[in-house]
Amino acid sequence: MQRRQLIWGGTALAALMASRALAEIPAMSPIVADGVRPPLAVRKFKSAAVEAVIKTTTKRLKDPDLAKLFTNCYPNTLDTTVETGVIDGKPDSFVITGDIKAMWLRDSSAQVSPYLPLAANDKNLRTLFHGLIQRQARCILIDPYANAYMHDPKAMTDLSWSQTDQTDMKPGVAERKWEIDSLCYPIRLAHSYLTVTKDTTPFDDTWRAAMHTILKTFRDQQRKDGDGPYRFNRTASEPTETLARGYGWPTRVTGMIHSGFRPSDDACTYPYFIPGNAFAVVSLRQLAEISETTGLGTDVKAGCLALASEIEAAMHAHGKMKDAQGNDIWAYEVDGYGNALFMDDANVPSLLSLPYIGFCAKDDPLYLRTRAAVLSDRNPYYYKGKVLRGVGSPHSGLNTVWPISLMMQALTSTDDSEIKACLSELKTGAAPRGFMNESVGKDDAAIFTRSWFAWANSLYGELILTLLAQKPALIS
Template structure:
């Protein structure tokens, strides 16, 4: 089933107004049926370090709802979505999103990131990360413009909605929507792995070629010399599924990077997607930080730093708009001609997530003004319902809040009352099923999308562990 899922109640399926309709129904997580983790013998991957964290954390959590929810969610990626193997005698790891049997560069990175702090002391986890870093590098070299990939690099897509796309579909590609963040997440994962372990084993010639490809792709998508090599059209009833003229709407050359699609896999309204450009700035500096240890040369480091500075300067010049008091805030998307869109989408990168990504501090005045606008009626996808209040996404339809947005809100907040409220809403959102979902009805938590969405589960685990370390008075 496509990423734009149906809204599912516990006993009913309510169709969304989506761009395409298929007869197949998304896979229901076997865990959600029971409300608990899979039995040990059915789990895809087991980490002694992860199990120790679950035992320690659930014992320390005094909240009778948080403890079992953490025990369910934190290991969900390992339990249900990881497939390990070997390619050319080296570790290989393929991570599906859950109910879609393809690897998204974004999701796979975010799903495993909460386990990074444990990799140094768990050999199995270290092998898993080595395999995923290598797999992502090979995927990028297949096609840096793809967002999702097949397990078999020689197979054409088996995703029904991608099979007639008018773009240069290559074997091994599941979907070819160009999204800036797709190339940022593998850098973020590699940087986190190196920092956590000091292990340089996965950073071989293939990985270095992939990193050079990323930087060249960012350069090409500055579009200083024409539209560049990427073009995409899809026959669809929703405008979010295709690009105007194949390239997106016109822009002025600014130094920022064009994105065809948002991390929701929905088409950009204006091609300069500000959260994606912010993520690229952070990722390029992380890549520069890694050069010496990973065998990349000084010239490449200088190129990364120069590109990051150019993009950031262009963001400050072209990427802002005014709040209701006439003060600068970040726009969501711009075209360089003065046209700007303000909204936010729960998918990360988002405006709300800028400190989480490392682009700015939580108390940065420009961010705080932007954050206030995101969490208000200024944002057409911010909802306040009878049960939940938070940011949703046009991708999942109206009047649904994404648990991921509540997690990011808590992770970027310095206010204990706000964080406590987010935790309460997360418990309410997950209560009917025992796991996190993509989106949940603002007025009725029996309405939700995607019963098997590992990214949301992993991020919830990361939130709980972060709060245990930084704000234990809220947790114990």
């Protein structure tokens, strides 16, 4: 069985998938039921501030279906995925993805981001964030090339798909797929937390050591002198599960960072993954912004800014291709030899999400041309179906649209009609279950993957709150 071969809904697709092994995980958690928020007694984490937001927000939403989805989705991460504790006298927070009982650096950061605005005035939430920032730092110090980690830092992976991987698996690591964004998200979380709360408590020697490790890893993966220390192979039926040569396909040195895998955990075709490099540019500048306040110092600040500028210049020199009219657009992946791949994947960072991660403005001309190509037949993973149209992923198979991509389309749009269409499709996709999923069939909303996928639920909450703040007339 390969990783994330999850149970699919819908009889038509079930028949199609009959020959494939099903996952060793439940389709639905005991504390998650279709269309129903878990009862108070079994919720993992409780926040009065979050409950107040649910109450005030649902009153403002004129569409009862959007309101019901917000009630279910916005608190889903806290309700179902958070485990808190204390390690060495400091808060500890472990946040699983949902139906996979491991913590991804990417998912855990994204799952809690909608609660950040409340942390300034909610002590319990500050403790949660403190614990997650600390946990992520310890994970990075175990192995910066891992994408997912075990709750027990001494345990070997219990994920069936990663137990025989040919790589340097360490205790505490659940999966060891090198993805640039895995190290960007903890910086984004730390920067946002400090900006909102002004609280420097989480930023201790352990955290500072993790930040130094991130910088070293980014520089090592520029691969200016050989392939570097990371190698990965997996015996798998899908080519997206392993790396050619163990390092990925050959590249020419450009100054960009190599990535083995995309945020989907699928292998890169060409190792210079452009959305990941864009995210690194943003994250390095965020780390520079907080370096003095957090005790990293001016040398780290200067190093972050220099590296960010080098990567961005290399992106502009090597990371573009032409659209149908002969104008520049961003490629999805390149190799530095002039070869480029155009597509987009629903997972964030993506080309569609570049304004969301802070790399450019929504009205940036280069982005707008790229966005138009992403949301067209130029992108082999853009689907137009009977019920949904949006970006999917090789990760979930053909003809499925990810709700995350519809949310990202709405969050990066300046067109009210486009945003309304995305909201309508999100309702349609979630209607059979009352929660967001990883992917939904473009022609049949009864077809889906991952009934318990907290990142998608959190992002829906973030979308609704963003629209209420920026475009309230659309939904209130």
